[in-house]
Amino acid sequence: MFSMDIIKLAEVLNLSKSTVSRAFRDSSDISAETKQRILAKARELNYHPNHYASNMREQKSMTIAVVVPELANNYFTQIIQGVEKVAKTSGYHILIYVTDDDIAREQEFIRGVSNGRVDGIVMSVSGESKDHSYLAHVDVDRLPIVLFDRIYDDIDLPKIVTDDYDSSFRSTEHLIQQGCSRIAYLVVNKEQSIGKVRMQGYMDALRKYRIPLRKRLIVDCTNSYDENAGIIENAIQKQRPDGILASVERLAFSTYYACGKLSVRIPDDLKIVAFSSLEIASLLSPALTTVTQPAIQIGERAAALLLKKLQGTPIDDTERLITMESELVIRASSLPA
Amino acid sequence: MFSMDIIKLAEVLNLSKSTVSRAFRDSSDISAETKQRILAKARELNYHPNHYASNMREQKSMTIAVVVPELANNYFTQIIQGVEKVAKTSGYHILIYVTDDDIAREQEFIRGVSNGRVDGIVMSVSGESKDHSYLAHVDVDRLPIVLFDRIYDDIDLPKIVTDDYDSSFRSTEHLIQQGCSRIAYLVVNKEQSIGKVRMQGYMDALRKYRIPLRKRLIVDCTNSYDENAGIIENAIQKQRPDGILASVERLAFSTYYACGKLSVRIPDDLKIVAFSSLEIASLLSPALTTVTQPAIQIGERAAALLLKKLQGTPIDDTERLITMESELVIRASSLPA
């Protein structure tokens, strides 16, 4: 029950604490010899400068927060991988916060880290986009924020997104070209940025091919697996779609299960394309056609942008909205039987 | 560029900083009225007590570190989900560290958080188990550690594991009962805790059924997808196994790809069982038989155990080694064609 601090270490070494302190920074004001001696002793006594004390002095924490709506989603865990990778190389630590799509919690987290606890934030916002003005009050010079994927359009922060509109348009077009005419769009929250943009791509593709938009084919799902099972089964039975565009991965899985249960054959009776970062999409039965977002790169990019800002480099305008390209990988689930 | 601190807030309110400070803790030495006034003003001016300053005073950070070998693995992301969930309810923050199975980095991380940066650690160790004595030097009264899944046997810390030996034994037995006699065991690191224990279960099951152990059927894989592709293809062609037990999920995926490439049919020519936390194992082609570990619960349990310790409750002996049960979920990949 004995804790080492800089003073004790200094005493042991018969030096002042300033000298010891210098040994742990880049300071040139110290003889190599003394420095070695200090470092050696520190290792021996297992001394490490207290991070919080340093932080308080230096007003920085070398920590960034990653805020995501959920963890049970390959996309977000890949984002974290990307952020972690970049953060690590610059010596930053990362704190993870999961909002469960609850804007109150999102707000609470942002507040909770607004005290020097983190130096910056990488965030994909929660689904609800009603009142998010709290973000506008954050002093981004003190606490920079980079948004990715699920963003708030009216908030002026650096953003990284994927070409969701195009991907959605192309996916729908692909289904049409495979002969689908009753294409359903599965969405969790169509008020939210990505849900909305992807829906627009879907609708515009239908219009281009003069396929009437049927409101019933836009299916509102939830975050609950159980509820979605019912919703999707119901939609399949009642609306008889011959194609499905799932705006998030999870909804495609639910569709697979529903089809299994209802004996609807994929792709014979129903073709599917899904936004998904599942790496083994090709091992599914049938292999799933995906819009694959470069999730890891997005995470890396977001982290790099944040670090750049943290290092004082100004973000130029071209970097305030970065659009990355997704890839439409066509597999069996959307091809002729 | 104006930062709110307790002194400024006190000035605005015409109070002393002590009084303001009291408003933010449970202190009863303050009138309800004053407290309200302070809290209201704080909200208005967006003041939050600086976390690091508090930490320094209180010698605790309300933060725990989660150290995992990798993030590209459903098991570990589910663990994080579990830890996050429990930590959140107790107001703890979580830092994520990824070792990439590099013990040097593991060591570096532990050192790096040994300064009050975190109050405790939940960790699954890296694969290499040569020299990990550094862990023995950690003062676990100051910095409690809970190990899970991949552990070091000779380190006396609370541990949470799954019944890997039994699972492995039963899986192998299951394959034997399906008529397999040349069962390969795919492993990444057979020196490491889980790799070793799972191998033992495999070997003992073979012995029970008097099936000779063929060294060639124990296939050493790596962490690289590309390398594994070659290794596994090679093993399938040269050793002609009729059953495979994959000790980690990723190796099962590689096997699926290899079989596709080599036109080996699953389960007709080769049956597979894998340790895997993939939630959509039943959607694979064919559906994958899995040993499913209760990953989320393990994470929850590990976090709960750590929090218990942090709250000063002593850990009793029965909790020093907790064994959770995995479930063998039999699906098409290991059943008769």
Place this chain on the structure above:
DNA sequence: TTGTAGGCGTTATCAA
């Protein structure tokens, strides 16, 4: 090159 001293923002102790 090394030492001295002040302050980073809090909270706890003690006095008023």
Place this chain on the structure above:
DNA sequence: TTGATAACGCCTACAA
């Protein structure tokens, strides 16, 4: 109930 003051452990002018 409130206020003054001394830590918490560290870093950086500035002095020696």
